[in-house]
Amino acid sequence: MAKLSRLSQLPLTSKEEDAYAAQVEEILEYVEQLSKVDTSGVEPTFSPIDLKNVTRPDEPQAGLSQEEALKDAREVKNGLFVVKTISSKSS
Amino acid sequence: MTHKNMEITELTLTQILKALEEKEFSEEELNSAYVKRAQVLNAGLNAYVTVLEPYEGIPAAIKDVIVTKDVKTTAGSKILENFLPPYSATVIDKLESHNVSVLGKTNCDEFAMGSSGENSAYGVTHNPWDTGKVPGGSSSGSAAAVSGDMCVFALGSDTGGSIRQPASFCGVVGLKPTYGLISRYGLIAYASSLDCVGPIAKSVEDAGQVLEWISGPDGKDSNCSKSFTFSREKIKDGIKGLRVGVPKEYLGEGLEEGVKETIKSALSKLESLGAELIYVDLPHSEYAIAAYYIIATSEASSNLARLDGIRFGGNRDLFGAEVKRRIMLGTFSLSVGYYDDYFARAAKVRTLIIKDFEKAFKKCDIIAGPVSPTVAWNIGAKVNDPLAMYLSDIYTVPANLAGIPGISVPAGFSDGLPVGLQFLGPKWSEEKLLQVAYNYEQSAEWNKQKPNLTVSP
Known part of the structure; x- marks a missing residue:
């Protein structure tokens, strides 16, 4: 659970971890039945329709202004989104 | 046609369009009637x-x-x-170009994850037929609003039954279209290979009207590129000789007796309208829930990663319990060492479910059966048992896995609560699907019954 919580970027309390552990385990036990199905030689389906590239002429179209794109951000600085530091060097 | 003896809010979309054309009332009167009713009934x-x-x-x-x-x-x-979107979904632009206004935004299970309308940070939605019961989910508020005449029609989204099941529980019509028929640009994504936008309406003809307005290719959704023709007049043709397939698996174990009886009498009705009933097999249906909850949660774990609290929205600890549970389940299914046993296997079972339908549609034109194994349950009854909640989607998830259209039409009552009849068709068969639904609806007229909601003058 601690690993899943980290991979999912979901901060969990230890009480939540315990509750989820039991529920996720029950659900996984249920889905275990998929192993009974003979899937040898069966291709997986990732989309119900045939995926194809859709292109349009490369002409500029109106998009969001910088102001519109930033208006829902929690923190903006110099017209940019403020993000957490992902690499730091000591200085 | 005159509606002088009816409240404006009781009219269907089709009747309203005609009445406006004949100037029986103004758009202002129409809006003020609905706004007032919506505001008053929303309190309960x-x-x-x-x-x-x-x-x-x-x-x-x-x-x-x-x-x-x-x-x-x-x-x-x-x-x-506090999210104020900087743009509108394509379906909203399309509706607005057909003179539709947004009366309100409806409550739903958080990120469309739920089958009861209880997983919302904004409180539970109540079923207009019995306020102690759930309205179904996840398009809980949309179905309740149509049922309570709090709007002319509504839009919902259906990833595993989220339009059809609440429509069934609330006694209204709900259409999940063929995957790729309606643009999803501006639909907040849950599981992208399953998500569909669709109408919830007071009649089959109304659903067809909305479908005409919102369907069609959109350069902003690459899965929505095929042109589609649909004639609302054709749905009124009779169904004599139409082959209706009844999957044995949909009338078996787990189906509540009252629902079963209601569906059986609906099937007899279809027969009396000239349809031919044929039993068909969908042998992999029993694995649909397991495959669905692996595929949907895997896609959700990826889609919901965009909620990082940087560009919009708050921190991830604000997600509710069900959303967290599904993100973790999906993350697990996609993680190293488990991918083959879970996600890849579910995707293969999905292929087998699609093949079941292809085979069945060689024998019949349309499939008919229940939407849900039960009628609406008591609020709170399944909140602590996520698996029991998931299992209630048994008859709806296969259509999403296969990308085929499905519709829920009111078919009567069990224990005083509405029961929905589900029709499923091959991809792009909306015209035929609505034709059989329309014929059934007109012969049965269940949609003329309304919940007893009092609005003091």
């Missing part, structure tokens, strides 16, 4: 998160997972409590 039903006050156009309710420019869009989540 909690169908809307936001009620606006339009004064022109056809007032429609929009599920709060569909973005509306500068109108708060929460997806039923605390994390989007």
Whole structure:
């Protein structure tokens, strides 16, 4: 659970971890039945329709202004989104 | 045609369009009647998160997972409590170009994850037929709003049954279209290979009208590129000789007796209309729930990663319990060492479910059966048992896995609560699907019954 919580970027309390552990385990036990199905030689389906590239002429179209794109951000600085530091060097 | 003895809010979309044309009432009168009713009834039903006050156009309710420019869009989540989208979904633009106004944004299970309308950060929505019961989910508020005549029609989204099941529980019509028929640009994504936008309406003809307005290719959704023709007049043709397939698996174990009886009498009705009933097999249906909850949660774990609290929305600890559970389940299914046993295997079972339908549709034109194994349950009954909640989607998830269209039509009552009849068709068969639904509806007229909701003058 601690690993899943980290991979999912979901901060969990230890009480939540315990509750989820039991529920996720029950659900996984249920889905275990998929192993009974003979899937040898069966291709997986990732989309119900045939995926194809859709292109349009490369002409500029109106998009969001910088102001519109930033208006829902929690923190903006110099017209940019403020993000957490992902690499730091000591200085 | 005159409706002098009926309240404006009781009329269907089709009747309203005609009445407006004949100037029986004005758009302003239409809007003020709906706004008033929506505001009064919302106190008890909690169908809307936001009620606006339009004064022109056809007032429609929009599920709060569909973005509306500068109108708060929460997806039923605390994390989007203050989110004001900078643009509108394609379906909203299309509706507005057909003189439809947004009356309000409807409550729903958080990020469309739920089968009861209870997983919303904005409180439970109540079933208009019995306020102690759930309205179904996840398009809980949209179905309740249509059922309570709090809007002319509504939009919902259906990833595993989220339009059809609440429509069934609330006694209204709900259409999940063929995957790729309606643009999802501006629909907050849950599981992209399953998500569909569709109408919830007071009649089959109304659903067909909305379908005409919102379908068609959109350069902003690459899965929505095929042109589609649909004639609303054709749905009124009779169904003599139509082959209706009944899957044995949909009438078996787990189906509540009252629902079974209702569906059986609906099937007899179809027969009396000239349809031919044929039993068909969908042998992999029993694995649909397991495959669905692996595929949907895997896609959700990826889609919901965009909620990082940086560009919009709050921190991830604001997600509710069910959303967290599904993100973790999906993350697990996709993680190293488990991918083959879970995600890849579910995707193969999905292929087998699609093949089942292809085989069945060689024998029949349309499939008929129940929408849900039960009628609406008591609020709170399944909140602590996520697996029991998941299992209630048994008859709806196969259509999403296969990308085929499905519709729920009112078919009567069991224990005083509405039962929905589900029709499923091959991809792009909406015309035939609505034709059989329309014929059934007109012969049975269950949609003329309304819940008893009092609005003091």
